[in-house]
Amino acid sequence: MDFNRVVVIFVFYDYVYFAGTTILNDEFISNPTCKKHKIHSFENYQLFKTRSALECAKKCALDIECFSLNFLKTTFECSLNRGFIAENCSNAVYEKYVVYYEKKGKAQDCLHGGNRSSSPLYCDCIDGYIGDRCERLMQNCAEGCKRPYYHLQKKYFYILPPGTSQPIRIVCRMNWGGRDMLMQHYDSLYDFNRSWRELSEGFWSDPNHEEADGWIGLEHIHIMTRYTPRQICYEFKAMFEQYTSTCIEGFSIGNESNGYRIANLGPVQSPACLEHPVGAAFSTFDKDNDNNSTRSCAADYQAPFWYNENCARCNLLGSLNHPPGGNWSGDISDAFWEGLAFSPLSIKIWFQ
Template sequence: MRWVLIVPLWVFLDQSVTVEERGYSQVNTCVDLPTFNYKQKPTTSRVQCAVACSQEPNCMSFSIPMTGPSLCYLNNATFKHTGCSYGTFKHFSLEKSPERPCWHGGSYNTTTSDCICYNGYIGNWCQTLMQDCSEGWNLPYYNKLKAVFSIHPITSPYPFKVFCEMVHKGKLVILRNTPDALNVDFNRTFTEYKDGFGDLEGNVWMGLQRFHYLTNHRNMTFKVVVKTSGVAIKMTDFRQRFYNDFRVSNETDGYRFTFSASEIKPGTSALGDCLTDMVGLPFSTIDNDRDTKVGNCAKIHLSGWWYKKCGPCNPMGKLQPTSERIQNDDPWYIHMPIDGDLAALEVKLMLSYHG
């Protein structure tokens, strides 16, 4: 019998990478557990704690008790040197240096004397996270990428991951319903719609709470994009509509939305308007019926949405077979206001900064 020894990744890191090589320096201060501590994790070494901090978008320093339980305290601010060394904790702060000027794993560009950032960090030294995708789309190291990034809107108490299309001012995906990814069931509870579900790189619903944070930190445009069968056989087309200054309220208010104007951009194929009549309505799900119809629209359509009388939009409905060119009358399929009632082959809902 052959035995395989499985060794945790941190063991190798502990032997090959020092705390200093990860960009942290010990700070001499008599502060014990700081007020800016936000998380604790079990640890066996300073390096393992440094690894944990480097993987947290909000972590700027960490603390380890000199005696007692082996815990790693992650902090969202850095310490200042006071020259004191009699505290009960050892503190390590993320610091720039001439040799390692870039924070959060950024690479120093000696030609331009600034940093190439990763994972959603921006700034000359990769010191902050983007508020949304629009803050990174025109940076040379993010431009044209379509990938998962970390962001931190100022209205959110925590950072979170999103899928960004770094083109045309940066677009953040709220919903993707496509046959080109693993199927996701959109017939979900209110809690699931609040928290989000699916795969950021596939079919996904970002979540109402994040939708609220994203639309209340600055003016955002909500973009509805529907891929349809074309007028001619074997052709496809994209229909678009834009909603400016789009805002989603908080959970207490039912995640109601408002916007200032609806428009179609010149040169794009028209998509009908199915949100104006829904302004001010709360979000409905199978277990939280808040539409204006007798009965539950979410149960009829098998998906959550801002329903009034069960129409005319159902972007999170089931996808029709690609061979079908006309919208199916069955209520559980995707329904969108498209000229000629052409079938929706894919739906994306996205946000971008409306500056």
């Protein structure tokens, strides 16, 4: 297109008209449902001020990396994006004075590394992206599990829970219905008795291995449950492939300022290890938030947890000692589950 042919420009609310043609009509299409929406910032790769929407469109038209653009009419801010807004606007936020356009030549391309290897009509996505064009991240692992290209995978993915614009990297077990893995403990030498800051931010023994020991982080758990309570599940694996597990519906926690307190919790199934009451705050060795005035449960158990005034009837973040014979020694600093004689070989916590 010869942009030198532009002579007279009239700026209206949603289009830029000029003599002979309209760049936004020739080169771009709009998403009628999400016309006044701004794509999440992690899709932006350039952000700058321009004199008009036309200048913003010219930049995108000449840039092979640009798939779409936003132009904010109040600040003359132009953002060039590597992705598209999803048809349901789930990866964008409403902005009254913004306009959004997609480049026509890119409108049917697979995004974010996706390809059409299995079907000419749909994209096979990677890394947690879903949609006909891999245009958005899944909200949780269960949503991605429904896609055939993620079937039976067990690896790190990115998710984007409702209400946040920053993706979370998490191990998804698609082979078990799409589990969001919050905690995995296999190695007896790996220690979970860590500071408040570490428990808030999360940690992993190997951030590139799906079977690594680690903890997703309280802040991420808060984000994942802020708008929709989740079913939380715990599992002990013992010798001879013995498994004990339980799940609780309706789990959610508050933010850091209130101690990541349990905000909501459904009925506890048997075996009754997980009796944290609603309102129990999280405790670590350097931040005692239990309701016991005579002791620090986190210090006695040598593990962090949502303790109540009686501490807990289990220690899910305690040490894995793998004793001979497989039975629990009675030491509360070891991982244990009251009523179970065995000592676990591994422990997992996840959202289902």
